[in-house]
Amino acid sequence: MRWLLSLWFLPITFLVLWLTLAANDWSLGLHFFSREMYDTVFAVYGGALGVPPESLPPLVVRALVLDSLIVLALYAFRRRKPIVAYLRERYSRGSASLESLSKAP
Numbered sequence: 001m002r003w004l005l006s007l008w009f010l011p012i013t014f015l016v017l018w019l020t021l022a023a024n025d026w027s028l029g030l031h032f033f034s035r036e037m038y039d040t041v042f043a044v045y046g047g048a049l050g051v052p053p054e055s056l057p058p059l060v061v062r063a064l065v066l067d068s069l070i071v072l073a074l075y076a077f078r079r080r081k082p083i084v085a086y087l088r089e090r091y092s093r094g095s096a097s098l099e100s101l102s103k104a105p
Contacts, residue, residue, distance in 0.1 A: 001078055008071050012064060023057065 021028065022038035031037055039053070046053035076083060 001075060005071070005075060008068075012068060016064065019057065019060070 018033065019038075020026075021033040022035060025035035027034040042053040042056045046056055049056075
């Protein structure tokens with residue numbers, strides 16, 4: 001499962017970094033991070049898909065968020081027993097500490 005997470009989130013992190021830097025034209029001296037490259041990439045994708053290039057970045061961000069949530073849900077499902085045990089222990093401790101605070105002078 002760690003391999004799945006690393007193979008998923010490393011490219012996603014790079015894509016989000018590129019989207020952020022290129023959209024704000026923080027090129028860091030590299031053409032890859034320039035706004036010109038950003039516009040060119042989305043113009044090509046927009047032409048291939050037949051949609052306006054301006055509408056693609058929000059769609060990409062929504063797809064990244066949804067896919068990441070699905071991967072995290074799979075991870076949480078695989079680790080549900082330790083997660084449930086942690087939550088039970090945390091909330092059972094939380095109610096005991098509230099009682100002791102209410103008896104403070």
